[in-house]
Amino acid sequence: xxxxxxxxxxxxxxxxxxxxxxxxxxxxxxxxxxxxxxxxxxxxxxxxxxxxxxxxxxxxxxxxxxxxxxxxxxxxxxxxxxxxxxxxxxxxxxxxxxxxxxxxxxxxxxxxxxxx
Amino acid sequence: xxxxxxxxxxxxxxxxxxxxxxxxxxxxxxxxxxxxxxxxxxxxxxxxxxxxxxxxxxxxxxxxxxxxxxxxxxxxxxxxxxxxxxxxxxxxxxxxxxxxxxxxxxxxxxxx
Numbered sequence: 001x002x003x004x005x006x007x008x009x010x011x012x013x014x015x016x017x018x019x020x021x022x023x024x025x026x027x028x029x030x031x032x033x034x035x036x037x038x039x040x041x042x043x044x045x046x047x048x049x050x051x052x053x054x055x056x057x058x059x060x061x062x063x064x065x066x067x068x069x070x071x072x073x074x075x076x077x078x079x080x081x082x083x084x085x086x087x088x089x090x091x092x093x094x095x096x097x098x099x100x101x102x103x104x105x106x107x108x109x110x111x112x113x114x115x116x
Numbered sequence: 117x118x119x120x121x122x123x124x125x126x127x128x129x130x131x132x133x134x135x136x137x138x139x140x141x142x143x144x145x146x147x148x149x150x151x152x153x154x155x156x157x158x159x160x161x162x163x164x165x166x167x168x169x170x171x172x173x174x175x176x177x178x179x180x181x182x183x184x185x186x187x188x189x190x191x192x193x194x195x196x197x198x199x200x201x202x203x204x205x206x207x208x209x210x211x212x213x214x215x216x217x218x219x220x221x222x223x224x225x226x227x228x
Binding site for chain 1: 159
């Protein structure tokens with residue numbers, strides 16, 4: 001595809017349910033990032049995948065959050081036992097190279113998650 | 117640690133210049149970026165500046181970097197209603213395999 005694709009675009013779930021958010025990066029991009037954007041706040045880093053290296057999970061807020069990236073392409077962010085404070089827009093970005101090498105991030109349009 | 121700060125709101129009249137400011141704390145920042153986010157969309161890279169530069173101009177956009185004060189600004193000349201969006205400042209550090217550090221974003225409103 002032409003850009004980073006995220007699905008679903010909107011998700012409403014009940015507190016306590018599990019959700020899966022999908023990101024399809026730009027073909028050939030080795031780096032993939034997940035961010036969380038809460039209302040009126042900046043982007044909170046969640047997790048970073050780079051090629052076949054072990055992911056940087058240091059931004060995941062709790063053990064209810066996990067992510068995987070299969071085959072170096074599509075990534076899934078899973079939130080277990082969702083809480084109302086998990087409500088936010090979850091943004092995925094990909095890049096051909098790692099951050100710090102002037103390789104800009106290409107963002108998807110995000111998944112707006114609402115936990116009721 | 118890394119911290120990037122921006123004011124939350126800015127309003128300007130159509131045709132005026134907009135100046136969005138950003139301060140950062142990490143002196144080892146290598147690249148500094150400006151991203152634009154329109155409603156319901158992801159972030160779009162507008163421009164970036166390498167830390168050994170003072171200024172970069174790209175059409176209506178001018179980026180100024182004061183490395184001594186760790187201050188970055190984005191000037192938009194002849195601001196149009198289509199420029200209304202949230203603008204994020206971000207920094208990255210050479211050799212960091214991690215993510216960019218983003219500011220909280222400045223909501224620019226262009227008034228007719």
